[in-house]
Amino acid sequence: MNSPITSDQAYGWRIEDLDVDEMILNMGPQHPSTHGVLRIELKTDGEVVRAARPHIGYLHRCFEKHAESVDYPGVIPYTDRMDYVASMGNSLGYALAVEKLMAIEVSPYVQTIRVIMAELQRIASHSIAVGTYGMDIGAFTPFLHLLRDREKILDLFEWTCGARLLYNYNWVGGLSHDVPEGFVKACRQFLREFDAITYPELMDLLIGNKIFIKRTAEIGVCSPELAISYDLTGPNLRGSGVPRDLRKDEPYCGYGQYAFDVVVGKGAYGPLGSCFDRNWVRAVEMHESAKILHQAVDRLEKMERTDVREKVPKRVKPNKGEVYGRSEAPRGQLGYYIVADGTAVNPYRVKVKSPCFTAMSIFHVLARGMYIADIIALIGSLDVVLGEIDR
Amino acid sequence: MESAGIHDRLKARFGEGVTAFEAGALQPFAVVTSDAIGELAAFCKADPDLALDNLMCLSAVDYPKAEPPRIEVVYHLWSYRHLHGFVLKVFLPREDPRVPTVEGVWGVANWHEREAYDLLGVVFEGHSDLRRILLPDDWTGHPLRKDWVDPEFYNGMHVKPTAQMAERAMAGEQLGVGPFDVTPPNRHVPTDQ
Structure with missing residues (x-):
């Protein structure tokens, strides 16, 4: 049997610690706007939040423990299940880290497909982020428009690898499937629609909307030092005005060959680093991703098809060593610290630095002194996915 | 600055505090003593030439077979000003791993350290709120230790299938939908009287 809970503090604040006017309010874990199962304990004074304490772990699925008991390629389906809104980015980060450990260089053809998939996934992921953010604070329609376009991306993924949500697509040393015949044409069709309809619509309907700006531009301000x-x-950092993007700083998958801009928050309607800035960065990044996609499909069209599993090792067994590999996932830098002991076919240790985990760790700082209704706007603007926080 | 340069600078400042430097590794790292890490972390961030203002990752790894058995705490640092990185390691004894916290230097360390405490049982001295973070508050033990054995019971619930249960499941019986068939020890079972 387990020992009983001994600490009064274990579940939160004690009544004795409260002032006369203060009250403890539990938000979650089934609150719809927490984007998953997140519980937040708020110490409130009327409508004002005096302190906040996030409690995570409701979705903990022992990723790191699982990773130690399966072989290196076997970890990839588990990575998909961390940030289930952007699975392509997760498996890409893991594959890149193991390839770095084993010094595998994949062909330009595979790299180009990886870029296309990663950027399509970024658009799909930001669609969810921006769409649900609007919905959290009262704008329902943009969500439907964005989900309509996300559906087209999922169709492309399904066409390529058979799965719509959890792909198991980026393998160590290659890809699970080549893109189908006619993929480039379909991709161009999607981009045409996105550029002509969805993106301008989103900017008009939500991002440029006066009510939306008034609602978000003054709250949740995060300074660059704090960030x-x-x-x-990722977008949270760039929203605070720091122009750092791994795709530019440490180009992987040949990102150095594409022309695109790093979107940085401007603080146009209020202080720099507000909820509006973070969200604006996400919206404009979708446009930048489309720019990369245009170039990438042009490249892919001119390339000769090669076997995408050419460099996939029969047996993935790195030499003794360790690596910290990071990549720019839609939600920020996703890091994998992988330790190989050189004798086993399974990793000795895999630690994931999840961008959502660190974004949530700042929450109690930003939430102090906010109104309860603004807490919803703050969670949405940090764009956390609980599957990745809890792993 | 290159890794070797960063190491030289730390060695010059802290001397005995930096015990080893592995230059041949894929990502070179320095081993520092647990006594020095607090001050050394603050120096890494404050020194204008290093300016390692970002803690990318803090992990703990268990090495029971090393001589002597140890737990490593690994700090991956990055400088947004100079765009260079560095790796620090602290070796701790496995029986009683204790290391000063660095949450005062990098705010994000707060949660990373809670995770390392939760999953590997590393105690971060001076931490403001060292509680479990991913596992339930009433969990016992630290599952990412290499000698971890799955518990049979959790809060009175039988969580590990027994050989009999496996046999019955193989025979086609549906298990896990009704009340558990194994009464755990010292659990009060109400009767009709």
């Missing part, structure tokens, strides 16, 4: 100290990455 770096709490290791915010």
